[in-house]
Amino acid sequence: MAVSRRKKGYYRAREIARERIERLFLLAEEEHLRRPDRSDRYVAIARRMGMRMRVRIPRRLKRRVCKECRCYLSPGRTRVRLRDGIMTVTCAECGEQMRYPYR
Ligand SMILES: [Zn+2]
Numbered sequence: 677m678a679v680s681r682r683k684k685g686y687y688r689a690r691e692i693a694r695e696r697i698e699r700l701f702l703l704a705e706e707e708h709l710r711r712p713d714r715s716d717r718y719v720a721i722a723r724r725m726g727m728r729m730r731v732r733i734p735r736r737l738k739r740r741v742c743k744e745c746r747c748y749l750s751p752g753r754t755r756v757r758l759r760d761g762i763m764t765v766t767c768a769e770c771g772e773q774m775r776y777p778y779r
Pocket of ligand 1: 742767768769771772
């Protein structure tokens with residue numbers, strides 16, 4: 677009985693964590709023009725929350741974070757090149773190149 681109740685709370689907590697991660701990325705998006713340092717903080721908080729709650733960050737959001745320096749990748753911070761079905765995103769902060777296939 678006690679175990680199942682705890683488990684239920686755990687699922688609920690992960691659901692809340694997922695919502696918070698979405699919201700943090702929204703905030704990062706809203707703030708990145710004026711305060712890019714804040715967007716980076718929001719993204720760092722979202723990542724930490726995801727790890728602690730074992731919630732996977734959705735792919736579309738993950739692509740908004742540099743995998744090297746972990747900064748928030750706003751359009752102004754990246755160079756995007758499309759070639760042969762591969763999208764190359766270059767981080768303007770650290771120069772890391774991330775490649776994704778696209779249709
Ligand atoms: Zn970077």
